[in-house]
Every structure is written in structure tokens, then in C-alpha cells.
Amino acid sequence: MDSKTTYKQILNEEDAVLAEVLEKQQELRAAVNAKDWTQLMKVISVINLDMDTFNHLDEERMNLAVSMKGDDDEILDLIARVRGKLVRCRTENKALSDYINITRNFVQGIIDTALPNSRAKVYSRSGGFVQEQPHSVVLNTLL
Secondary structure (H helix, E strand, O other), X not given: OOHHXXXXXXXXXXXXXXXXXXXXXXXXXXXXXXXXXHHHHHHHHHHHHHHXXXXXXXXXXXXXXXXXXXXXXXXXXXXXXXXXXXHHHHHHHHHHHHHHHHHXXXXXXXXXXXXXXXXXXXXXXXXXXEOXXXXXXXXXXXX
């Protein structure tokens, strides 16, 4: 098999892997919104395996690209499609990361408001700072 055909085949495989990652990212978002942590862990493991596959394919593609010369319109179209899917994956990752950070900060703010530190700092006999243990909290989920 010549190098151009192999290169095109690798690009098509990368495109297929990225398409699956994009699908799994939608499932990841749905699992986070539904608070289905078991499904979340399953989806994360599948995404990690897919990204390992992609990294391996990309390494092969880079090694093959060094030996290739000339441009083929079909190859350039495949590269553009793969890059477009990579941008979409990054955008999904950034959106999910922002959502998680905002949610974490919101929950932390609620906890800080509900459980303010009521006492001053406590020091041990040796002079070291002793961290105050949080108080027990019971939430009414029937609201």
C-alpha cells in the first residue's frame, strides 16, 4: 500500500474516532446533568480509550507525513474535517469544564454561607494550627 493511501486511511480512522468522541461528549454532558455518576465514569473511560486510539493514529500520521511530499485535495479535505472535529471536541470540553467550575463555586458558596467558621483559629500545644472539623449538616430534600 502506498503512503498516500495509508495516510488517507489514517485520516479517515481519526475522523471516525473523533466522531465517536463527540457522541460520547454529549452522553457525558447528559450524565452530568442527570447526576448519573456510574454512567459518567463509563463514558469517561470510553472517551479516554478513544483518545488513546486517536493519539496513536495521530503519531502514525505524523511519522507518515514527514516522508510524504506534495498536496492532494482529498487529503487536505480530510485534514480540514479532522481539525474541525478537534475544535468541536475542545469547545465541548471547555463548556463542560466551565459548567463544572461554576457549579462547584456555587455549591462552595452555599456551604461557606451555611457553615461559617464560628470560632477563632485553634492552635495545638506545639503551636501548630489545628483545622476545625466541619459540623454535621442535614438537608431537607423535600422542598
